[in-house]
Amino acid sequence: MKAYIFPGQGSQFMGMGKNLYNTSNLAKKLFQLSDDILGFRMTNIMFDGSMEVLKKTKYTQLAVYIHSVIQAKILDNFNPDMVAGHSLGELSALASINVFSFEDGLILVAKRASLMQEICESIHGGMAVILGLEDHIIEKVCKEDNGIIVPSNYNSPGQLVISGEERALKRVCLSLKKIGAKKILRLPVNGAFHSPVMEPAKKKLSKFIEKISFKDSKCPIYQNVTAKSVIKSNDIKKNIIEQLTSPVKWKQLVENMISNGAISFKEIGPGNILQGITKKIFNKIYKK
Incomplete structure (x- = not known):
């Protein structure tokens, strides 16, 4: 098909x-x-x-x-x-x-x-691609943050996008880098979509x-x-x-x-x- x-x-x-x-x-x-x-x-x-x-x-x-x-x-x-x-x-x-x-x-x-x-x-937000970590690990780190930050795009195995307020996004990206994310890329968008x-x-x-x-x-x-x-x-x-x-x-x-x-x-x-x-x-x- x-x-x-x-x-x-x-x-x-x-x-x-x-x-x-x-x-x-x-x-x-x-x-x-x-x-x-x-x-x-x-x-x-x-x-x-x-x-x-x-x-x-x-x-x-x-x-x-x-x-x-x-x-x-x-x-x-x-x-x-x-x-x-x-x-x-x-x-x-x-x-x-x-x-x-x-x-x-x-x-x-x-x-x-x-x-x-x-x-x-009106709200400063953004999105980032996380490479090289299991989905459940990224989900857990997002959930533990006290800001608005969530998994937003389940793209492919080993690639998940997160989305949220800018300060929360920076905190979570730093945490994910420390625990072994292979690569973190900010997307060229100006909002926290999805x-x-x-x-x-x-x-x-x-x-x-x-x-x-x-x-x-x-x-x-x-x-x-x-x-x-x-x-x-x-x-x-x-x-x-x-x-x-x-x-x-x-x-x-x-x-x-x-x-x-x-x-x-x-x-x-x-x-x-x-x-x-x-x-x-x-x-x-x-x-x-």
């Missing part, structure tokens, strides 16, 4: 989408439609803007969504057996399989990104999302919150809202996709970050 996976924030790069725009009439039409709906030239930010501007959450999420969904729309024979997306990528996946329209998804991403940007500007810090954004998004028309999915989507396949629109909607404060269970959902028959994974969107992470999970299962 063929699985398609969609990346999230962090996969952006300067000039992203420009090649799609220049080589496909449908892509050009959808890029122009995005500018019209948003009321500003998002294409300028993607094609010719600076990385300093592009990395702002309110622009990054839009850029990755637009690039990913357009790439899926112009693919020949895009007929997935199952899909999944990492964080924001979940919305790209849903638009690509027509659970909601490209236009509605764009409005939803714009609102999600705006709400998350507000939190980023943590309790995002609770105010979740409450506001839950009200807004009722305005968006959802359909049942035509193929299983494996969502971040549960790591399980979902078809029904109400379940999909609930999981999108919960995702803001819940960890991304990428490792677990890929394991479930493989258990349910996935033998190939194709990444749709900017970059190939997910391809590498997913390959590690696949190889771990089959001990390659």
